[in-house]
Amino acid sequence: MIEALVSSLLNVFTYPTFPFLLIGILIGFVIGILPGIGGLVTLALMLPFTFGMKPVAAFAFLLGMLSVTATTGDLTSILFGIPGESITAATIVDGHPMAKKGEAGRAMAAALMSSLLGAITGAIVLAASIPVVVPLVLTFKSPEFFALALVGITFVVSLSGKSKLKGMLSAGLGFVLAMVGLDPQSGMPRYTMGIPQLWDGVGLVPVTVGLFAIPEVVDLWVKGTSIAERGSESLRGVWQGVKDTFIYWGITLRCSMIGTFIGIIPGLGAGVSQWVAYAHAVQSSADKSRFGMGDVRGVLGPGAANNSSLGGALIPTIAFGVPGSPTMAILLGAFLIQGLVPGPDMLTKHLDLTFAFVWLIVISNLITVALCFLFLNQLAKITCVRGALLIPGILLLVLLGGYAESKSILDMGITLLFGFIGLLMVYLDWPRPPLILGLVLGKLVERNFFISYQLHGSGFLFRPMVIVILLIGVAALFLPVLQAFLSKRLGLKEEVFVSKED
């Protein structure tokens, strides 16, 4: 096995693999900056080009692209407050306020380094889990998915700041929004008002882009300055961002693990793990007051999680041939085109190819991060440009982001609508992340509930794994209360329960 590991590493640096890796990275970089046109669409558009390529080269091309788009998505989230991908929305919450404080360089450096560490963690877990992946993935069935999705919504509590009622209401409204579309049980249209475009529900990307980006556009115009209100800090900020990743190594590492494991579970992915990671970063800090206003830990968490999910999602795809996400489904198409059959063969006959994937992920992330660091200062200077000059471009990107996924003016209108809703929410201090979480998880909760009920009757709630998951959720919900209670009663310092990293 060691020789396979080493030989596949050397294989990456050969022709034509390495040039295709670079081309993939370049294309992914440019397109990843565009909101709404994310890794999924880029991958799909480039897929036909792989018809004539050899396997390692084809995957170098595709994986290079995929690895980059999550990273560049973080950059637009930080600089402009526009989610470059729906999986980088959580980076906006603290990343963009940092840019406004003039710390764009620090935020981007932190996002890049945590992304790199997240990707490497995902790759290592991919390589190391090869012997144990089968029982791990097969343990989770529909009742467990239901429990996981339900527990995911309890993270709303940590994302709501001080206004818990508004947070729950926000999540509840997101959940109701998830009901729009064709009913998964009967195929009947619900709340679609006769519009076939709504049969698939309200799009996550238009809602996310509108909700987060449009209030920032308004903010930029109202304050009349550049994005960074008082100018940007120098190169030292970038170095500080790199250091932050290691100072807060606990958060970085734990959020990488969160991203990887949520990525492994089919049906869940980086869309969910970014918020779970953010919530964890908040909960594990003693001083929560700066979150939402430019706390670098709020950047490290999601940054690590959304890149590690790729490695995690590859595991069920390679091991079973059942893709863990729509992106993986396209990658599966690439497998077919290359004449490969994913499954046990990939772990035995084609083990060197699997290891090549691991190396490709690691190396493409290394190259991307290196390239970004080269241009980081220039990118940070964008935050010093007069706001008015940037507004048309940002607004066009936002509306493009809403439109591009389904080429639908209706989706663009949804972006607009949720933009104004987001504006109201900011004005009235209603937390926005719970709405997104409710929208994402609501569909999962309903589908898995009915499937579990049809298969097991009401007994599905009493399966051991389900009970464990639900207990964890309850514990997470009451942990802050428990911490406060115990520290008061027993005179223990609160720091015993939280990380010593402040």
Added chain:
Amino acid sequence: MSPKRIELIVSLFIVLVLGWVLWEARAWQFHSRLFPWSVGFCVLGLALIQLAFSLRDYLRFEPTLEVGPQRTPLSEAVLYGQVTSEPEVVRGRIIVICAWILGFYLGLWFLGFKLGSLILTFAFLRFTAKERRSVSATVAIMSYLFFLAVFDLILAMPLTSGLIAELIGASSLEAFVIDILRWAFLG
């Protein structure tokens, strides 16, 4: 309008929307109705509590709005009276930018991405941001070229040419104008 009044109106609106959600589902069969009703009634409960709170805040003298994690200069300027400039100026700017956001949406819808971005960018920069003509024109042309290069040339992923072009049956407004000019000058 004070934030408290706006919050009261929004809370009321949410209650009404949830009422509609529940009402729409009344005649559906069980499987379609279960989640909309179970989630809907719970959220309605929360919404009614929120309505009660906002009503109480509205009728009270002191502001009791909680400070959430999202204070931005926008909310600070307007919400807390700690204005970075006068409230009327801020309000005016909010209205202007909201009008432009709507305008960009309509412009892209009717004129398509290439032509729409060109015209809208120029108009915004020149007339609202009061930039110089050369600067406005340059940025406008850059956005036109961006959409042309990325979507028509590189990705071959055509974006909408706008509702007007669709209605008159042209492939794009630029093509239509060129056709007319060609007819006019070349016969």
Added chain:
Amino acid sequence: MMKNKPVNPVFFSAFILVSSMMVWARPSVMAAPAKQFQRSFDEKAVADFYRGKTVSIVVGFAPGGGYDIVSRLIAKHLGKYIPGRPNVIVDNRPGGGSVVAANLVYNVLRKDGTFIANFHSQMLLQQAEGREGIEFDGRRFDWLGSVSSSVGACALRRDTGMTHVKQMIGPSGRVVNMGAEAPGSGITDTTAIMRAALGLKFRIIYGYDGQRPIANGVLNRELDGFCTSWESFVSTLKSFFEPVQLLNMVAVLGSSVPDHPWLKNAVAAEAMAPNEDARSLLKIVNAPRRLSYPYVVAPGVPNDRVASLRDAFDKTLADPAFSVDLTKLGIPLEPRTGEEAAQIVNEILSLKPEAVAALKEALKRKEGP
């Protein structure tokens, strides 16, 4: 070549007025629909029209899916067979399971021969059932043809011990959990019709979000089996058979079983059907699969251009380079011409009201056997 005098503004405005009136009165009103399947066309006139233009294949699914990739393959080759050699691109308009794309091409987009629609033929069945939101008539499209043909097929997990359908029929038959999406999808309808027509003891578990989660459900053994198109089993689901066989194929939704080693214990549903009514229901539900990857243009496109497009489509499908690429996707090339396609469409959409009612009854949501 510039004229010497400037353009007369009166004439210019009159021109604008008249030409806008002409394009408003769109061709669909002026030309009769082409039902006669004209095959000859004036090559020069067609070439003059298409030269320098772009033909868009409007695909009802997002980039990356089977329909998108096949359309991109067609786009790669189609241009050189259309007189005038236009540029052919793919324009993705996903939504409503491809209803949005079909509605768009039928109603909104220009009917001059520069837009080709590629939607899921399952929509034809939905039109037959009178589903709301369908704003086209499959019979009135001008059919260019389709790329492939398939049959529905059902498989069960090997470790359930089910090798033959008779183990699931009758009083001693065993109940099996079959995964499905919502009623209206090909997977769900195939499963439901098998149950209704053959009396199989399928307990249909509704609500899965596509073939992928259903396959997952079979892998982690919460489901016993599922039905989908045979083409899927040999392509995207190959890992269920090689290197270790995890599934037993038990039935196909056709009149005969294709010749394939995995199908040795499978029965042909139409052969096993108890009566003619059951047989016709099975035929109808499978009919859309006989038109896999269909291509149409809107009614009202000038006959010449339709004929040239049909000709180009046939030539593309016969192009060896195209079939080599198609094989890589695991999709069998079984082309149908426009005429053949239109005939199948007619079968689906000329059902008598009683047949439609029987169909809807068989396909509606019903959990247990």
